[in-house]
Amino acid sequence: xxxxxxxxxxxxxxxxxxxxxxxxxxNVKNLIQGWCDSPLTPKGIQMTKSVGQKLKKLGVKxxxxxxxxxxxxxxTAGILLDCLDxxxxxxxxxxxxxxxTGDCEGDLVSEHLKKxxxxxxxxxxxxVPNGEKWNEAIERIVACLTEIxxxxxxxxxxxxxxxxxxxxxAVKSYLDHTEEFKPVPHNSVTVFEYYKGELKLKLFxxxxxxxx
Numbered sequence: 001x002x003x004x005x006x007x008x009x010x011x012x013x014x015x016x017x018x019x020x021x022x023x024x025x026x027n028v029k030n031l032i033q034g035w036c037d038s039p040l041t042p043k044g045i046q047m048t049k050s051v052g053q054k055l056k057k058l059g060v061k062x063x064x065x066x067x068x069x070x071x072x073x074x075x076t077a078g079i080l081l082d083c084l085d086x087x088x089x090x091x092x093x094x095x096x097x098x099x100x101t102g103d104c105e106g107d108l109v110s111e112h113l114k115k116x117x118x119x120x121x122x123x124x125x126x127x128v129p130n131g132e133k134w135n136e137a138i139e140r141i142v143a144c145l146t147e148i149x150x151x152x153x154x155x156x157x158x159x160x161x162x163x164x165x166x167x168x169x170a171v172k173s174y175l176d177h178t179e180e181f182k183p184v185p186h187n188s189v190t191v192f193e194y195y196k197g198e199l200k201l202k203l204f205x206x207x208x209x210x211x212x
Contacts, residue, residue, distance in 0.1 A: 012156025013195040014149045015202070017062070018171075019162045021076040022048040023186050030109045033164075034101035034131070037071045044186065048076050051187045052083025062088060063157035066148060068096035068164060076187075077162040088160075095144035098164035102131025122170050122181055138174050141167050142199065149194025176201045 022044030026033045040048070061084070067077040069092035077090045104112050118124045127133040141163070148159055165183040168190050173181040175192070179201065184190060191203040 011153045011196050013193055014152045014156055015158045016145055016149060016161050016192040016194060016199075017158060018168050018190045018192065019051070019076065019080065019160065020165050020168060020184050020186055020188050021068075021072040021162060022079075024072045026106075027186070032101050032104050032107045032109055032112050034098050034105045035070070036105045040072055040075050044072075045075075045079065047187050048079040049083055051189075052080045055080070056084050060084070061158065062086065062160040063152065063155070064088060064091065064148075065160040065162075066091045066093055066096065066144075067162040068092070068098070069094045070097060070164075073162040073164070077160065080160065080162070090162075093144055095140040096161065096163045097167070099134065099137040099166050099170070100130075100132040101128055103129045104131065120181060120183075122173060134170055137167055138170050141171055142174070145171070145192060146194065146199055149199060150197075153194065153196075172201055172204070175199060 022040045024033065024038045024040055024044060026036060026038040028041055065077055065081060065086070065088045067073045067090050073096070074090060074092060081088055081090065101112075104116070113119060116125070116128060118126075122134040122138070125134050145161070148161070152159060165185075168184050169181055171192070172179045172190060184204070189205045190201070191205065193200055193202045
């Protein structure tokens with residue numbers, strides 16, 4: 001028993017900084033992105049650099065960096081680390097992907113919402129053919145964040161995680177029911193804390209998008 005108590009006492013809080021990727025070509029064209037891959041636009045690259053420069057001025061340092069395995073997130077993570085003069089390697093994980101929108105991938109957002117008006121309702125959305133339901137997307141990303149948090153729980157620290165708007169918003173609402181479910185902006189950061197087996201929302205920081 002004493003050994004177990006000492007083990008619990010040795011745990012440290014882990015901050016998981018979830019960044020949404022920068023603006024992409026599909027975003028500009030107002031297309032459903034999901035698991036489709038599209039690159040960052042020049043504006044998306046510049047916005048991401050602005051965030052990275054702000055983080056550097058604030059003295060933010062990360063102990064590890066994880067990312068969705070899709071190009072837009074890997075690019076974003078790489079730019080942020082470059083701005084921070086970090087030698088960390090980005091660890092890709094497909095569980096951090098956006099919700100899979102199946103047969104609707106590449107459709108116009110406006111047309112998609114006409115056909116599936118409950119898309120932003122995590123309790124009532126039933127998914128699309130060959131896609132995911134919200135509970136499936138939430139389950140995989142929460143499992144990933146929990147695994148990361150547990151891995152660093154005995155050392156603590158701050159971990160960079162680059163993911164996608166809708167799944168970050170869904171996790172926010174899932175962990176804190178007072179949080180309205182709405183897409184998070186490009187390059188915003190949502191900070192979660194993992195401590196003693198519990199994952200919780202700590203901070204939503206939209207203004208980092210605009211740089212120093």
